[in-house]
Every structure is written in C-alpha cells, then in structure tokens.
Amino acid sequence: MSQPILRAEGICKDYRDGDRVCRVLRDVQLAVERGEFVAVMGPSGCGKTTLLNVLGLMFPPTEAGCLRLDGTDCLTLADRQRNALRREKIGFVFQRFNLLGAISAAGNIRLAMRLKGVETDGQVDELLDRVELGGLGHRKPGRLSVGEQQRVAIARAVACRPAVLLADEPTGNLDSANARNILDLFRRIHDEDGLTVVMITHNPQCAAAADRVMHMADGRLVDG
C-alpha cells in the first residue's frame, strides 16, 4: 500500500495569551491518501482552521509526533524550507479568498505561478476558462462577485499543480447557489486532476461533496 500523501500524528497546538495557554489541537492523528477528497467537519472554534494551518505549514505545531507531506518530514524544516515546500506542494483556498486586490484576477494567478517559477504562457487564460471566468481575467478582485473571487482563488491554488489542496471553509462567504457551484468545481478539479483535497467546513452539505468526512470536536479528530 502506498504511503499517505499527508500524515500527522500527535499534533498539538497551543495559543498563548500572556500567561494563559489555550490548547487548540490535542493529539490529532490524520492520514490522507493521495488523490483523496477529505472533509473535516466540526463546530466553530473546534480547531479546524488551526489544523489546516498546521497541515499547510502556515505555522508550526506546538508538539508533534509526525508531520509528513508527500514524503517530506515537515518537523525538521527551517522556515525557508517550509516556504519552499508550501510553494511546491500546497495550494490554499481561504474563506475570505485572500486575493491581492491591487492586481487583476489573471495577475493573481500569474503571480502564484511566477513565485513557483512556472511558465505562464497561455496557462492563465486556460485556468480562467476552467473555472468559468474566461474573459474576466483583467478585472481586479474588487470588480468580481464573491463567487467569482473564490473561483479565481481556486484557479490560483491549482495553477501550480500542488500535491495537496487545502481549503478553509471555501463556501463560508457564499450564498447557497455559489456554494454549490464552488463545490462542483472542487469536485471536478479533484476528479479530473486526481488532486488531493482537504476541505474544512462546518456545513454537512459541503462535507457531502467529499469522499471521506472526518469530524472534529474540542481540538481532536473524533473519527474518520
């Protein structure tokens, strides 16, 4: 059997507020197989986003037994190496889209590709077509609807063909029609590219789009 593309064991994460320490993640164990579409569900404040940030190398865990991404031990990496690994292997989709407002939709996608050193010739338009935004690439994010902005964010995340796509409540800011479209898009990209997707959500309907659903409560994955 192949190794999981993403494996985490004994992951703990504390937040400090002065002398107060709040443990947000408690001994999280997780394994995601290559090409899997996983949803992590749980109520607000249970630590879902923190888990995604740890898995996406956005900050280090406080304690961890193991954190491996596509065969790389992430716990021993320096900041520079974590950056490089994030650039090479991870695509992010955020609830608030996190597009750069100063540059166009196409510019956001192009920037991500350039950071990775990927040639952009023709590919940006192709990606925009794929997320059904053909002809809108010149628009700045502020001139796009929220659904369109999230499509740009998805196009940016998959532009560099990441090993894992991490999505944090990708439909959280969208109405139901837009949310359905975005989930269809995730599903389509996953099916067509065989992309590994880990999606955080508190919405059971969103979670239903995934192959496997894990539940989280009080900083622990309780099943899955």
Next chain:
Amino acid sequence: MLALPVANLLHHKLRSFLCAAAVGIGVAMMVVQLSLSHGMLDEVADRMQSVDAELIVLPENTSVIFSGGAMFSDKYRDIIESEQLDGTPLARKAIPVFLDTIRLGGQQQRMFGIDPADMVAFLGHRALEAGALFEGGREFKRHTERLRGSGKRYDPEAVAPAVLGRGCELVIDTRLARAGAYDVGDTTTIYDHEFTIVGIVESGVAGRVFAPIHTMRHILNGGVPWSSMFFVKLADPSRAEEAADALAARLHTKVELKDSYGRLLADSFHQVYLYINIASAVALVVCFLFVMLTMYTLILQRTREIGILKSLGASRRYLLGIAVAESVLICLGGTVFGIGLSYLARWVIEWLMPLATVHIEARWLAAAVVVGLVGGAASALYPGYRAARLDPAVALAYE
C-alpha cells in the same frame, strides 16, 4: 519585482499620495530651511564679490557685518595708494566706504556711503535700470571739497540746508525697489533728512542702498573724511595675497582678500551658522523620522498581503524586496514632490519677502534625494523584515 509594488501604489492612490506627500513635506522642510538660511548669507557674500577690487581693509577685531561708522581717517587712503610692492605701486585705487545701518523697505539695510566717482566699481556690468547716479551727490562733493580747500575749519552748520539737500540722494537696487515699491523720485527720511531715490540699479551690487559718502560724513561725522572700510583695486591682481600681507603689516589692521568675504561672513555669523546647521540637522532627522514613520505604517498595513504572499510560498527575500521597492517608490515620488514643493515655497517666500533669498543648491537637492531614498529603503527594512518573519497564518489574521 516592481510590478506588484507599482500595482499596490496605483491601487491605493490616495494612500500612496498621502504617504508621498508626507515624505515630500519632510523633504521640502529640510530643503527650504537649508536654502533659506544659506541663501541669505551667500547672497550677501556674492554681492560683495561683485565689487571691482581685490582686497578689503577692515578695522582690526571687527566683524565684517558689524563694522560701520568712522573707523579710518583719509590718511589710510593715502597710505594704501602710496604703498609699493617690489618698487611698483601696490594699489591702483583705494575705494573708501562709509557704512551705516538704516531702515528701508520694511527691514534694516546696510547703507554704503561711496564717492559718486567710485560707483562704476560697484556697478560693474550691471545696468542702471532707472534714474541717474548721484548728480546732486557730485555737486555736494564739490561743495565740501571747496569748503575744505578754503583753508577754514569745516563747519557743518555753515552748509545751507538746500545744498545738503542736493546731496541727500539714494541709489537702490531693483530688489529693494520692488520690496518697498520705490521708484525714482520717491523720498524717505533718514537721519532726520529727506533723501530722494535718484537711481535704481540692477540687483547684485554690493549694497542694496548707496548714498554719497560726503553726505554721510557730513551728517554722521561732522564732515570729517573718515571711512568704515576700503576696497582696494590692485595694480597686479595676481599678487593679491602678497599685497594683503604688505598692507596689513603697514596699516596694522585687517586686510582680507575680497574672495574670502564669504569666510569672513561665516566667521562673523559663526553662532548663526552653528544654529543653522543644528536646525538643518534637526530638520534632516525630522524628515528621516517622517519617512520612517510613514513607511512603517505603510508596511504594517501591508502585513495581511504579506501573509497572502507567504501562503503562496514567497520567500522572505522576495517579501522584503517588495516592501523596500514600494517604500523606495513612494519616497522617490515624495522626494520629487518635496523638491517641487521647495521651489513653490521659494516662489511664495520671495513673493512675500522680496529681500529674502532662497537659494536651492544642487547639494541640498542631492541631500533630499539621499534622505528620501535611504530613508525609504531603511525604514522599510525593519517592518518588512518583521512582517516577512511572521508565520503566514499570523500575518493573514492581521487587520
């Protein structure tokens, strides 16, 4: 590398403009402060350079600025003109000047009392813009010389008011004429006598106000032919230093090269220059802090965007480069704006105060560019470095 900073600046036009304006105001403050303070003194020194002479004879232990009144008798003039250097006459001419301070054009002016015949040495290539050069002054000179030549004691009371009135003439320069809205024929009261403006000469001459020396001596010194200083036109200008030493030894007074008037002025204004330099340094520091604070705020506001870029895998060096590039662009814009503002300020100052000289020198502009660019780059380094070091999740949470 520049595309993103440029896009950021254009996206936040008002913020970019305000930041650049803040930098520009700091730069303009520094440039105007330096240009005004140095310009005023340099202009005085430059005007003195316009006199067709090589040496200045001044009273010992007296500042060039504060010297005035009757310091040298006419015997000094005879000695200067008879002094020899290696057997040949040292001077072609000694030009006596009687200096005094008067109020004209809304501020104090140094009035140069000169022999009307010497006016050409002061005028040089500059034009007489209006009127004439001391016709009455020449008459009064002839009258006083006749009195002195008669062998009797010179009695100022014996000079009829009408005769003295002919000698009460002023020649002013164009800047003073503009400042005081004076024209030829206008009169003003000095030393309780009515002086008439008879001529207006192109600015750049040594004094802004000239009067016949005989009139000044008559009014201020009972007609006794004393002077405040001499300009000396040498027979051989190439031997100016030797001539200065020889005259100093002979006269036991201060003899300086005319070219060193700027230095003498600086010596006289040592404390003022010290103040100016300290004030300029403070202006520079304030300007630098202004730039730093502006940039620090700007980069802090960029923290979330830096988080986005970090989530995309941007390296620290890239992020720092973006921050510095944006900061330098703003500071460059601000510096250009500040330089423009300085020229505008110069125009306003010189319009409001025609006698003020704001001389914007290339070195002040260079200093402004250096402060702007170095300040911009340096001030982006720390907040940029700090933001680039943040974990992306923390940077993204920044509001």
